[in-house]
Amino acid sequence: MKEKKLTYGMVGGGPGAFIGDVHRKAIGLDGKAVLSAGCFSQSFPLTLEAGKKLGLEEERLYRSYTEMAEAEAKRRDGIDFVSITTPNNTHYPIAKAFLEQGFHVVCDKPLTTNYDEALKLEKLAKAKGLLFAVTYTYTGYPAVKQAREMIKNGEIGDIRFIHGEYSQEWLAEPVEQDPSNKQAVWRTDPKTSGISNCVGDIGSHVENMISYVTGLEIDEVSARLDKMVDGRKLDDNAVIMVNYKGGPRGVFWCSQIAWGHDNDLSFRIYGSKGSISWRQENPNYLKIVKKGESLTIISRGRDAYYDHPASYIRIPAGHPEGYFEAFANIYSSFITALEIKKSGGEPSMEQLDFPTPVDGAKGVHFIEKCVESSDKKSAWVKF
C-alpha cells in the first residue's frame, strides 16, 4: 500500500568521479527517485565498491552498460530511467543502448561530440516515445525561468541585443602539463575534447542559456577562437558575434583564462522596452530595467515571480538557493513529466521544462559553426 517511488540506474559516477555524485545529490534532495542499479565504472570491482557504499543489491551491479540495459529491461522491478554521467565521447552509445531497451534517459552535457549523433538520439527517443533530458544545469535556476517568462510576456519588448558571458580562470596557466590534472588534460586534448575546448565546454552553456531564455534562433556567427596559453592545443578564450533570425544581435565571450572568475555565466538582454540581466554566481536575483524606470532587483519570491518559475522554489526568498537546487530542478521537471507519462497522461509543454536532445544537438551545431568561422578568419557562417 505504500507508494512505490520511481527507481533509476546510473552509468558512470564511480569512485573519484565528480559529476555522478552531483546527479545523485540533485535527485536525493527531493527524494522522488531511488537509485537501484548501476554500472559505475569500467572496472567491475570499482562498480561493486561504489554500489555497496550506495546501498545497492549486488545483483543489480553490472559489468557493462549493455548488460545493465538488457538485464534491467527484463526485470519486473527494473529501473524507470537511467542517468548517464560518463565522459562525453561515450554518451552516444550508452544513451542509444538504453533508449533501444525502452528506458527514459537523462544524460550529462554535451550530449554527443557531433551534430549527427545528437540528431539520431533525438529521433530515436521520439520514435520510442521516451523522455530524454540533457543536464544543462543552469537553466534550472528559478530566476532564469522567470527571465524567460518575462521575455515571453513581452515585458522588455522585442529583443535587440544580448551580451552573454561565461568566464573562468582555471586554465590561465598551462596546467595540462601536469598529468595528474586529468580534467585539464582531457579538456585541452583534441583527441578527447574534440574540435573545441572553451567554446565546447562553456561557450555552449551561453548558447543554451540564451536560446532557453529568449527562444531566439541563431542565423549566423562570426567567431574568433584564441589559444592564449603557450603550448595549448585547443581554444581557451573566444569571442563570438551572433546574428539571430529576425534581427536581434549578440556577442558572447567565453574564457578559461580570466583571472578572478570561477563559473561566471551571465546574460544581459536588451529589448525595445527594457532589459533584464542575471548572473550565475549570485543566482537568486534578476536585474530589471523598464523604459523610463529605475533599476529594480527582483529576488526569488512568490510575489515577484510568475507561477511557473515560482513552482521551482523550495524555500522563501532570503534563503539562497544554489547550484544543487538548479540541478535538482532539471530532474524535478523530468521526474514530474515521467510520473505523468507513467500514469497514462501526457505532460504539457510547460511541464516538459528540461533540456532535450534538440537542445543538445543545437549546442553541438553551435560549436562546429564557431570553429568553422574562426578557421575562416571570423567569416560569418550561416546555421
Place this chain on the structure above:
Amino acid sequence: MKEKKLTYGMVGGGPGAFIGDVHRKAIGLDGKAVLSAGCFSQSFPLTLEAGKKLGLEEERLYRSYTEMAEAEAKRRDGIDFVSITTPNNTHYPIAKAFLEQGFHVVCDKPLTTNYDEALKLEKLAKAKGLLFAVTYTYTGYPAVKQAREMIKNGEIGDIRFIHGEYSQEWLAEPVEQDPSNKQAVWRTDPKTSGISNCVGDIGSHVENMISYVTGLEIDEVSARLDKMVDGRKLDDNAVIMVNYKGGPRGVFWCSQIAWGHDNDLSFRIYGSKGSISWRQENPNYLKIVKKGESLTIISRGRDAYYDHPASYIRIPAGHPEGYFEAFANIYSSFITALEIKKSGGEPSMEQLDFPTPVDGAKGVHFIEKCVESSDKKSAWVKF
C-alpha cells in the same frame, strides 16, 4: 553485503508543514540516512497519508511520539536517530521521550521555551551518552565555519567590536489580524510564542551565530524591545547592546518590520588586526580586511579555506551553495559523528561541529535576559 545506511524517524513534518520537509531534503541531499519511521501529525490519518507518500511501511507509522519511541526501541531494525520538527512548545517532552528510550536526537530550534528545560535535555543526553543536535541552520555555511577558524587562528587579532543583524520585513504590517496567516498568528501571540517574538525567533540566531564564530561569552546585555505595529502583542524589533566577557563589545539589531530585508542575517567582526564580515543572503563570500591591507573577498574555494570548513564544500567555487546545503551540513556533522560512535569510536571536538543543547540553552537564556533588560528600561543585566 551491501552497507546498511543509517535510518531515522521523524516527529512532525506532516501535510502542510514546512520545516519537516526542509529536514528531509537536507538529509536526502547527501543520502546518508533513510527515513524509516514517523509520527508526522497528531492526526493518525494524516500521518498515514504522509507516510505512504514518503514510501514508509505502515507498521512504522505511529499514533503518538511515545508509541513511536517505545516501538522503535524494541525493533531490531529500529531507527538510529529521530528528527523533531514540531512546534516549539512540544520539543521538550518529545526530545525527552526519545532520549529516555536511548535514541540520538536532532531537534529544531529554539530547543525549548525556557532555560531550565534546555539544561535538563542537555544533562539527559550527556548522561545517556547520546548525540543531540539543534538545527541552528546558519552555522552550517562553510563560509561561517571559515570565519570561525580564521578568528580562532588569530587572523584578525583580539576581537573588539561586533555588529550583528537579522532583519526581515514579513511583520511590517499587522498580518496576524488575518487568522489564515498561521505563522504570523502564533509568532505574535505570547501564548504560543512565549515572552518574545522577534528576539526569540531571529535575535537568538544572531546570538548563536556570534557565539559560534567568536567563541565569546556574553557578560551582560542592555536591550530595548519595540512593538512597532499597532496592536502587536510582542516585540517586532529590538536593539541589544552586548558586553562580552573579557572586554569585547557588540550591538545586535533584529527586526521584522524592515522593508526590503528577507532573512538578512549578517555579522561584522572587528579585531585588533583586522575585520571579517559575512551576509547570509550572499553566503559564499567573506569580506576580510587586514591591518594596512585592502579589502579581500574570499570565495568558497579550497585554496582560501582551512581544511575543516573546506570539508563541508560539495562543489567548487563559482557554483553557489545555499540554505539547503548549510542545513545539510548540520546533518552531515551529526551523521558523521554518529557513524563514528556506532563503529565504536569517539568523535573529536572538531567532528562534533553542530549546535547542541548547550547552545540551545544559551539561546533561551539570551532571550530571557533581553526581555528582562527591556522591562527594566534597558538596564544592563548580567548573565
Place this chain on the structure above:
Amino acid sequence: MKEKKLTYGMVGGGPGAFIGDVHRKAIGLDGKAVLSAGCFSQSFPLTLEAGKKLGLEEERLYRSYTEMAEAEAKRRDGIDFVSITTPNNTHYPIAKAFLEQGFHVVCDKPLTTNYDEALKLEKLAKAKGLLFAVTYTYTGYPAVKQAREMIKNGEIGDIRFIHGEYSQEWLAEPVEQDPSNKQAVWRTDPKTSGISNCVGDIGSHVENMISYVTGLEIDEVSARLDKMVDGRKLDDNAVIMVNYKGGPRGVFWCSQIAWGHDNDLSFRIYGSKGSISWRQENPNYLKIVKKGESLTIISRGRDAYYDHPASYIRIPAGHPEGYFEAFANIYSSFITALEIKKSGGEPSMEQLDFPTPVDGAKGVHFIEKCVESSDKKSAWVKF
C-alpha cells in the same frame, strides 16, 4: 558693467592645513565667489606666503582675525562673507567677531565645543539678520536631499526605525603615540577635543544627517562609549540607542577602529510603508523598497528626483558626483541665499537649505547627552 561676483575672506587654511583648501575648491567649482582677503595662519609670514600663492593683494592679508574683521568692515569693497576653517576651539570667538562686524559666516563643524556658545552664535546671527552656515558636508549630496523630500512626502509612511552608522579605521592602532600624527594627537586628547572624540567627530555627523533627512527630534539617548585601544584617553567607538519624539526608534553606531571602513557614513530608514537607504561611499544611489514591491535603486537623475534635489545636480546620471560637489552644494545654497538677500529679497525655507547654528547647537547637545548617558552606565538621558 561686468557683474561683480561675491567676494569672501578666509580665516585658517594656511600652508599644511587641509580643510581650508577643501572650502576653496568647493567654492571654486561653481566660481560664484572670489577669495579676496585672508588671515590664513597665526603666523603672519605664513599668511603672506599663502596669500601670495592664492593671488591676493598684500593689503588684504591680515595679522589677526580681529584686524581682518574690522578692516574689511571699513572697506567699500569688503568681503561679503567669511569662511572659518580653524581648529574647533577657536570657532566661537572668530565667528562672533565677524558677526559683530556684520559679516555673513560659513564655519566648519563642529560649530563650538559646547552647547551654550552654539546657542549664542545662533542668537547673534538672528539678531543681526545675517546668514550663518555650518559645513556638515554630507547633507549636501543630492541623493540625501532626495531622501529627505521622499520622506517629507510620505513615500515610506511614518518612520519607525533608523539605523545610522559612521565607521572608520584610522584609529584602530594607537597612532596618537606618534607625535607627528597631529590629527590623531589632537583628536584623542581631551584638552583639544573636549569630552568626546568619536561621538564628537563622527557620531555628530550621524545625528545631523538623520535630523536633516527625517526632521525627527531626539527625545532621549542611551549610549555606551568605548575606548578600544590601549592607552586611549577618549572614546573611539560608540553605540547609541535613540528614542525620537513621537515614537520612532533608532540605533547609531560610530567607530574609528573598524578595519575596512574609511568614511562609511550610512543610513537606513524604515517606515510604515517602505524603506530608504544611502551610503556616503557610493553616494549617487538610493535604495528604495516600498510595501509589496521589489528593491529599486534610484540613481541621481532628473526624472527620479524631485525638483529641489535635482537642482543640485551638475551633470547627468552615470557621471558620478562626489564629496567636493556635496561640499560645493552647501556653499551654493548659502551663496544663492546671500545673493537673494543682497538684492533685497528674502530666501525661502527651501532656499535656506544649509546647516545652521541651530544644527550645530543640536550636534553639541547630542555629544554632551551621549557622554552623560555613557557615564551613567547607559541610562536613558532626556534631551
Place this chain on the structure above:
Amino acid sequence: MKEKKLTYGMVGGGPGAFIGDVHRKAIGLDGKAVLSAGCFSQSFPLTLEAGKKLGLEEERLYRSYTEMAEAEAKRRDGIDFVSITTPNNTHYPIAKAFLEQGFHVVCDKPLTTNYDEALKLEKLAKAKGLLFAVTYTYTGYPAVKQAREMIKNGEIGDIRFIHGEYSQEWLAEPVEQDPSNKQAVWRTDPKTSGISNCVGDIGSHVENMISYVTGLEIDEVSARLDKMVDGRKLDDNAVIMVNYKGGPRGVFWCSQIAWGHDNDLSFRIYGSKGSISWRQENPNYLKIVKKGESLTIISRGRDAYYDHPASYIRIPAGHPEGYFEAFANIYSSFITALEIKKSGGEPSMEQLDFPTPVDGAKGVHFIEKCVESSDKKSAWVKF
C-alpha cells in the same frame, strides 16, 4: 608681488551650452587658471551676456574666434591658453587659428572629424612647441592612472584579453524625431555626426581608455555596427573584435540602446599573472585578482596607489571623487606642464599625462576602421 595666475580664454560654452560650463568648473575646482577672455557664441550679444555673468571685461569678449586669437596674441596680458568647447566639426579651424597665433590649446573630444586634420593639428602643435590637450575625461580618474601603472609594472603579467564596454540607454527610443532634442538630432544625423554615431561618440572612449591603460596598439578590427531603432540613420550599437599588435585580443561593446546604463564605461583586463577591472560609474575602486589569490578591491588611498596616480587625489579614501575631479585632473596635468614650460623647464613624460592630438588622431582612425570593417561584413581591417 602677488603671484600672477595663468589666464585662459574660451571658445564656445555660451548660454545653454553644457560642456563649456563643465570645463570652467573643472578649472575652477583647483583655481590655478582664471577665465579672462571669450568668444562664447556665434552671436555676439550672447557672448556679451555670458561674459558679463562670468565677470569678464567687455574688451575681452570677441565677435569671432579669429578676432579673439589675433587680439589676445597682441595683448601683453593675453591669455595663456584657450579652451575649445564648440561642436566637433569646428574644432579643427579654431584649434589651428589659436596654434598659429602661438597659444597652447585644450580642445574637447573628438578632436576632429577625420584622421588627416587630427594629424595636422598634431604636427602644428609640435612644430610650434605648444601644448595641446584633448579632454578624454575618463583617463583623468586616479584609479585609471593606477591601473595603468600597475600594468606597466607587470603586476598582471603580459596582457592577453581585454573586455571594454561603454553602454548607455539614451537613444533606446527614436528620440531624434523630436526636433527639440538637439543632442539626439545632431548625434544621429550623418551631416553633423559624420560616419558614425555610437562608435564615434562612445566607442572612441573605449579605444582611448584601453590605449591609455595598456599602452597596446591595435593591429586590426572586425566590427559590426548596428542600427537598432527604426528610422535611425547611424549606428546606435556596435561590437568590435580587436587584435592588438603582439598578440593580445579584445572585444569592445558600445551601445546607446542598453536600458539601465547611463555612462557605463568599464574595462576588464586579463594578463598572464592577474586581472584588473574598473567601472566609471563607481570610479574610486579597482578590482584586482592575482594568480592564486582572492579578489582584492583597492580604494583610492595613498598606501595602495603608486606615487603618480596618488598625486591626483584631492581627498583621502572614503570621500568619493567623481567626474568633475577626473576632468579637473586633465587640466591639472596640462596646467602643471604649462607652468613648467613658462618657467623655462621641460615637462617630463610623466608630467605630460593628458591626452594629446596623437590620441585624438588615433580615435578618429579607429572610428574610420570600424565603419570600414562593418561595411565589409565584419572583415578584419588592418590599421
